[in-house]
Amino acid sequence: MKFNFEILHRSDEHRARRGRLTTPHGVIDTPVFMPVGTRGAIKGILPDRIHEIGAQIVLGNTYHLLLRPGADVVEQLGGLQRFSGWDGPMLTDSGGFQVFSLAGINRIGEDEVEFRSHIDGAKIRLDPVTATHVQNKLGADIIMAFDECVKLPCTTERMKEAVVRTLRWAEMCQEAHLRPDDQWLFGIVQGGTNKEMRQWCAEELIKLDFPGYAVGGLSVGESHEEMIETCDFIVPKLPPEKPRYLMGVGTPKDMVAAIATGVDMFDCVIPTRNGRHGFAFTSQGSIRLRNEKHKLDNGPLDENCNCYTCRNFSRGYLRHLFLCDRKKPEMTGPILVSLHNLAFFQWLMAETRKAIEEDRFVEWAARWAKYE
RNA sequence: GGGUCGAUGCCCGAGUGGCUAAAGGGAACGGGCUGUAAACCCGUUGGCGUGAGCCUACGUUGGUUCGAAUCCAACUCGGCCCA
Numbered sequence: 001m002k003f004n005f006e007i008l009h010r011s012d013e014h015r016a017r018r019g020r021l022t023t024p025h026g027v028i029d030t031p032v033f034m035p036v037g038t039r040g041a042i043k044g045i046l047p048d049r050i051h052e053i054g055a056q057i058v059l060g061n062t063y064h065l066l067l068r069p070g071a072d073v074v075e076q077l078g079g080l081q082r083f084s085g086w087d088g089p090m091l092t093d094s095g096g097f098q099v100f101s102l103a104g105i106n107r108i109g110e111d112e113v114e115f116r117s118h119i120d121g122a123k124i125r126l127d128p129v130t131a132t133h134v135q136n137k138l139g140a141d142i143i144m145a146f147d148e149c150v151k152l153p154c155t156t157e158r159m160k161e162a163v164v165r166t167l168r169w170a171e172m173c174q175e176a177h178l179r180p181d182d183q184w185l186f187g188i189v190q191g192g193t194n195k196e197m198r199q200w201c202a203e204e205l206i207k208l209d210f211p212g213y214a215v216g217g218l219s220v221g222e223s224h225e226e227m228i229e230t231c232d233f234i235v236p237k238l239p240p241e242k243p244r245y246l247m248g249v250g251t252p253k254d255m256v257a258a259i260a261t262g263v264d265m266f267d268c269v270i271p272t273r274n275g276r277h278g279f280a281f282t283s284q285g286s287i288r289l290r291n292e293k294h295k296l297d298n299g300p301l302d303e304n305c306n307c308y309t310c311r312n313f314s315r316g317y318l319r320h321l322f323l324c325d326r327k328k329p330e331m332t333g334p335i336l337v338s339l340h341n342l343a344f345f346q347w348l349m350a351e352t353r354k355a356i357e358e359d360r361f362v363e364w365a366a367r368w369a370k371y372e
Numbered sequence: 373g374g375g376u377c378g379a380u381g382c383c384c385g386a387g388u389g390g391c392u393a394a395a396g397g398g399a400a401c402g403g404g405c406u407g408u409a410a411a412c413c414c415g416u417u418g419g420c421g422u423g424a425g426c427c428u429a430c431g432u433u434g435g436u437u438c439g440a441a442u443c444c445a446a447c448u449c450g451g452c453c454c455a
Contacts, residue, residue, distance in 0.1 A: 038408050059407075097407045118409035149407080188407090219406040227406095248407040269408045276411040277404085292401070322411095326399085334411045 003184055003211065005243050009357050014365075015236060015262040018356040021243055023141035024182055025081060025089040028056045030243065030264040031352055033255065033345045034091060036272065039064045040074070040084040043272050044335040045342065047086045053307060053343040054350060057141075058086055059267050062134050063095035067117055067124065071137040079139035090140040091267070094131045094173075096147035096188065097248070100220070108148065110165075111172070128172035132185070136178045142212070145173040147188040149217045159192050163201045166190045174208055186212040186245060189234060193226050198234040206239060213238045214245040215263070224254060231261040238262075252281060252348055256368035259352060260361070271345050275338030278322040278329070282344060286372055287315070289337065294319045307343035309336040 002024045009018040019030040035042050035050060038061040042050060050058060060080050065071065077083045080090055099106060099113050107114040112127035131146035146169050148162040170187050177185050187210035191197030205213065215234060218227045231246065235258075238244050245265035246258050255266050271281065278289040282302035287294070297315035309318075313336060321333030348368075355364035 034407095036408065043408080044411075061408080064408085091407095093407050098409090101407090102409075144407080147407095214407080216407065245407090250406045254406070266407095268406050269410090270406050273405060273408065273410065273412085277413095278411095279405080288403085290402080323400095329411065331411065338411090 002181065005212070005241070007241070011356070011359055011361065013359075014260055014361055016259045016352075016356050016361050016365075017262060017264060018353050019243065019264055021264075023057075023089040023184070025087065025141050026056065028089055029350075029353060031255075031259045031349055031356075032056060032265050033349045034059050034265065034267040035342050035345075036267055036269045037084065037086075038269075039068075040080060042338075042342070043276065044331070044338045045272070047084070049308065049339055050086065050342070051088070053339070054346045055088075055342065057089040057091060060084070060090060060092045060138060060140060061095065061098075062092055062131055062138070063098040063115070063124075063126065065092075065138060066095065066126070066134050067119055071134040075137040075139070079137075081139065089142070091142040092135045092138050092140040092144065093247075094135065094144040094146040095126050096131070096144070096216070097149050099126075100149040100151055108165075111169070113148075128169040129176040132173045132176040133178065136183065140183065142184045142186060143177075144214065145170045145185060145187050145210075147190055147216055149190065149220065150192060152192050152217075152221050154192065156194060156197070159190075159194055159197050163190050163197050167201060167204045170205055170210075171208060174210070184211045186210055186214050186243075188214045188216040188247070189238070190217045191234075192217055193222055193230050195230075195233050198230065199237060202234055202237050210242075212243040212245060214247050214265075216247045218246065219249045219254065219268075224257070227254065228257045228261065231258050231263060235262040251371070252345075253368055253371040255348070256352060256365050256371075259356075260365050271341030272338045275341040276334035278319075278333065278337060280318075280337050280344075281341050283347075289315065289319045289322055289333075291319075301337070301340050302344065305340065305344060305347065307340050309340040309343070 004022040007017050007019045021028040021030055034057045035055050036059045040060055065074060074080055074083050081087055102115055112125055115124040117124050128146040135143035147166040150159055150162045187205040187208060189202045189205060191201045218230060235244055243264045244262060246263040248268060249258060249266050250268050280287040280289060280301045283304045294315040299315060300310035301315060302310055318333055318336060321330040324330055355361045
């Protein structure tokens, strides 16, 4: 049994689920937060620390790895796990998000997207079949359909166009998929905050019977309330026995609220990016380390955290690492704060799982609704 | 002792009659970051006022002028050169 997903606990009071996802490279407890390692590395963090903080799965990105070093290179160097020194489960994004995030320098055709490489300006073509085959070569346990993520707000016509494309591409990805026994391919529900679009997209994808479903196209500018409202509408319509993944989300508040709608998986660059920028998440709220009030603070980032950073370094020291040269912090600072943030996100998920198991999720979620 | 150059906001430094509360940089302070083109980007930084605006500021004192950081004189301090 290479793959399996089981719900270990649920409650009648809410839709949060405590689950377990089994993959060829290991077991993942859900709800789960997946650190992002776009180019085959989580910026600043070595794999042993990723294990230490309890992360069970990390992300990679098709677009970036396709540009450099190329899917063949990764494949010949043993696949993404061997290549990146991470032996646990992995998930690769399809590059679909780059269609959106690199908007303005790309052309979207019926069945392909042309990018201008951000590295050297060369024209890069990506299509559903290529994106799938690249992900087959990279070898992650979970791979994603190549979708189109539209920037919000947008017209209904534009959204419909993207959903039509996403649906057609989803089927193409499924047909092109070369390793269905080793890699689970997830479909992605698009539709922005438009419920009609969301429902239609979900219904059509469900007909294709993917082993897991993602909700894409959120956290792209809409409010927290709109995002959660959309999840609250669409997540319960996804097959309950399959994993649900809310892509690109999010903040602690976003994630706990989304778990309440039935989401099982998250990924976000926020803990690492913000960590590099001197912004720490803690159980007591967030901290901007550059702020003067931490200058003489000898305490850890988070009294309740047991991560390497919190065990060994004070806020005052971390602040110093960011401010000893404002233009170019001591690299240890970004590394230590990224590590802490990831550890905090793992702690948050572990505690949330426990809260679900112990039937005190509602109370737990209320606490995080007020975060920040 | 003689000559010469200089003294600008927290620091460095531009400006050499009005468009100057004064370029630019540093430093300090603050904000942003949600499937990573991001160890990045953006603000604020004389005082008071929400604001129009008012006040105080370009070493000191005095002068020229409608008007001076900018021109003149003396002085104070500093750099360099000559004795």
